[in-house]
Amino acid sequence: MFINFTNHPSDKWAPEQLAAAEPFGAIEDLAFPMVDPHSTHDEVKALAATWAEKIEQFSPSAVLCQGEFTLAYEVASILKSHNWLVLTACSERVSTEVQENGATKKISIFRFVSFREV
Secondary structure: OEEEEOOOOHHHOOHHHHHHHHHHOOEEEOOOOOOOOOOOHHHHHHHHHHHHHHHHOOOOOEEEEOOOHHHHHHHHHHHHHOOOOEEEEEEEEEEEEEEEOOEEEEEEEEEEEEEEEO
């Protein structure tokens, strides 16, 4: 099983990303939670422990872990210490700037390239 622990549901992934996840098994989306910016380090660590435990119950072959940095780091650290394969998605960003009514609007498109082990 491939755990998608991000805030990017797999039903919105490009075909290339779905194909890269396929060898790991069925994809299970677990929505990455919002992290209160006022949370203490200990609160984030406790939240990470809770989520790592939930993820481990699936006995995943791989975990895509991306989201708010401190929580993602803590969850990935716990999972890796328990010998789970943790991945991140590598993307190519293509940005353009458009001038509209005196304002600059930046448009970014992210193209999936590969998964990389954390």
